[in-house]
Amino acid sequence: MSAIGTISGTRRSDSSLTGTMPLLRTSLKHDGRLLAPWILFATVLSASSVLVYPWVFPTQQDRQGLAAAIGANPALGLIFGPAHDLTSVDGFNAWRSVALGGLLAALGAIFAVIRATRAQEDSGQAELLASGVLGRSSRLLTGAAMALFGSLALGIVAGLVTIACGGDVQASMLLAATFTATGWMFAAVAAVTAQLGSDARTANSMAVGTLGVLFVLRGFAYSIDAPRWTTWANPMSWMVETRPAAGNHWWPLLPAIAFTIVMLFTAFVLQARRDFGQGAITPSPGPARGRDRSTWRLALRINRGPIITWSIAFLMLGVVFGYFTTAITDILGSDSNVQQILAAGAVTPDQLVAASSSPY
Secondary structure, eight states, rough: OOHHHHHHHHHHHHHHTTTTHHHHHHHHHHHHGHHHHHHHHHHHHHHHHHHHHHHSSSSSSHHHHHHHHHHTTTGHHHHHHSSSSSSHHHHHHHHHHHHHHHHHHHHHHHHHHHTTHHHHHHHHHHHHHHSSSSSTHHHHHHHHHHHHHHHHHHHHHHHHHHHHHTHHHHHHHHHOOOOOOHHHHHHHHHHHHHHHSSHHHHHHHHHHHHHHHHHHHHHHHHHHHHHOOHHOOOHHHHHHTTOOOTOOTTTTTTHHHHHHHHHHHHHHHHHHSSSSTOOOOOOOOOSSSSSOOSHHHHHHHHHHHHHHHHHHHHHHHHHHHHHHHHHHHHHHOOHHHHHHHHHHHHHHHHHHHHHOOOOO
């Protein structure tokens, strides 16, 4: 009996990933198409920048005017980040796409992981799958693998299409690599929140909320020229530091890969310790007696979490945008070039270029 128990125990420990490959093939076949829109959006974003830029800004004077106009509007850094080089096609593409393309890749990865993990538990599909030959960690590995492969496909497609449209090979592939790395990082974040949330909606909200907060903090830090350490404290800022077409630094991708590995390891540890259908953060029990005497009070109690989450999100956005409206004079006044442009009353592209290049 002891030998049988030892053999069965060893078999159980070795079978936590049993059935992963068949499940992955089936999931890619049925749910892989759901990754296509995210790949399409990111590819169009990058390729359109390369195609449109020479047409909208055909001369060097036009491009210098664009750089001067963007330099005079630090609020744009909140969305796009810093503009390292706006006088070239690839520099403009990097400024326009590195943050937004990464955001699209991250959203697609988050939804893929949650859909393959907690959403299946909520719908009962996971219990049906578990009735066959399937290990405990197979669904989590399948969801993470789908997101990792999808992010890789997004980067490859976006990079090759951008090159075909006229982008520089190294700059375009580095930009595409930032899309992939961002998708990988937030696939790992979603794998962790899938173990923390009590259901799929909560897990999705936690992952997307983390993405939103880091995205806004990244832009805010660059807009106000925050201390250097804030850049390396935010994973979203690592991708900006690659500087496609303005340095082509590949090494910031390494901390992104390390972050992905650590978060995925954490997710598997949490997954092994939580109960099926439950999250590591358990919701508090309801009142002993029903206190919701109306449908409005019941609806408010059920949706209390999302209401609080979105209220905090909009409060943060209000604080950030309020900062720009109240301190815009100080921000612009610290830049001598901007002071020169404002003093000259420059409005048109020709006036912007003339004012920014004037020695007085």
